Amino acid sequence: MKIIILGGGVVGVTSAWYLAQAGHTVTVIDRQPAAGLETSFANAGQVSPGYSSPWAGPGVPLKAVRWLLMAYRPFVFRPMADPHQWRWLTQMLANCTTAAYDRNKGRMVRLAEYSRDVMTELRASTGITYDDRQQGTLQVFRKQKQLDHIGEDLRVLDQYKVPYELLDAAGCVRAEPGLAAAQGKLVGGLRLPGDETGDAHMFTQRLAAMAAERGVTFLYDTTIRGLKREGGRITGIDTSRGRMEADSYVLALGSFSPAMVRSLGLDLPIYPVKGYSITAPIIDAARAPVSTVMDETYKIGITRLGDRIRVGGTAELAGFSTTLRAPRRATLEHSLTDLFAGGGDVPAATFWTGLRPMTPDGTPIIGPTGIDNLYLNTGHGTLGWTMACGSGRVLADILSGRKPDIAHEDLALGRYKA
Structure with a gap:
């Protein structure tokens, strides 16, 4: 054909x-x-089946209001006279229920786990390399409330037999030694040893x-x-x-x-959700991530890609705008320097933005x-x-x-x- x-x-x-x-x-x-x-071109670099979750979930509307008020905000909303934007938002809000979240996360984890297995087969059959690492990913929590509310995610992981580890702050440092100086800022973490990283471009x-x-x-x-x-x-x-x-x-x-x-x-029902990243050269490998660390507070992923650190995140509803905005860079830089101070050459980092094609579910x-x-x-x-x-x-x-x-x-x- x-x-x-x-x-x-x-x-x-x-x-x-x-x-x-x-x-x-x-x-x-x-x-x-x-x-x-x-x-x-320059996404966060994570191949993270275990963290495959819909943005729409119980409590998200209230969380979104709080995110909009943060100094380093993970969510930015620029209202537009665009019926597609408002319709998409309405559909997404309709998915902010426990039943919808469980259904949607189940679909996403099923596909993502399968995709990771298919990628493993592709690597084995072709020898393709892409600054890839198979060393798991770690989601770190700065607040006890965040750690206390991961039960729904764990149930889905259990359902699909996805291996995971719940760690205290010291355990996070053992998994990612570069977090040593930030240990006092953490209450714990969720590590998924089966996840991977790599340069998508x-x-x-x-x-x-x-x-x-x-x-x-x-x-x-x-x-x-x-x-x-x-x-x-x-x-x-x-x-x-x-x-x-x-x-x-x-x-x-x-x-x-x-x-x-x-x-x-x-x-x-697809709408662009703008994301940003910075890519910084590593200047001290001991202070850089080993794989990927997800900063739950700022919804940011920090990933080791060869001799670089990729920091990606932010959800900005701004239509098809690709304007690079300095406050978004500041959020990425803050997460990196707060968790991995001295690991990357932040002033030398390149700054990028891309449009993620999001469905409401x-x-x-x-x-x-x-x-x-x-x-x-x-x-x-x-x-x-x-x-x-x-x-x-x-x-x-x-x-x-x-x-x-x-x-x-x-x-x-x-x-x-x-």
Whole structure:
């Protein structure tokens, strides 16, 4: 089957890889000059199945108000005259119940755990490297209240048999020695030894190169102008290179997915949630993280990537703005220097922002659309890197007429029509 994938980020590239492995002829189209140059470029670096949780949950509306009042705020809301923003917020608030949280987290952990296993297989079969480490992740709590309220998450981890360790402050330091000077600021932590880290941009570019060697065509610097529909099928794509046709099409454009298919009568509940990161050279390895440390108070991940420290976080609802805002950098720098003082060269750090494609329930949308030959692999939010390999494999199985290894029906767009 001839398949065109719209989007060359980590999700589009993993989709291409697994579709090609299944014997399909694959073309990837992207407006950028290379793979992985948008949301996949400088994310927090975590492959964290155990921390896969929806943002919508019990108590989140009240927490959001408190976050907005913090000096180093993890959440920023810029109201806009945009009906899509307000509709998405309404849908997300509807998911802030215990039942919805448990259902959504279960979906996310299922896919993320599977994706980590698929990534392990990919590493073993190809030898791909990407500043990867398999040394677990550690969520640290500064307040006892935070530690006291992790029962719901632990129940889901138990349900899916995800190994974890509850640690006191001293245990956190044993897991991450660079936290020694900050031990007095911590009350404990949750360590997930099965989680991993790595550079998503490096991974995406290297996998794209391997896919190209195996016959995948990558058309970069190509603007996608629209999809053409006749009856119940897509008949082609209009691009800056002209019209292109295939047997099937995969939409993996992240935050830009809804606009691409709105004229086709498809309503994708995806909205951009802006995130930021800084990347600092390591100047003292003993004071740097070993793997990833999640700062629960500021909702920030601090990750070791080779000789660099990547610090990522913040949720900013600001439409499609990619303006770099100094207060957001200050929050990232504060978390890093407060926990790992002296580990990284903060003044030399690069500053970046990207648009995470979030669904109201936190789960990506993978599978058919109701249009016979159009499929989705989009809406991964902050977890595109964590879920990319599993999502690509599930999608390839669906298009190839094979039964995926995990339950997938509740990942499709149809769950929003129920």
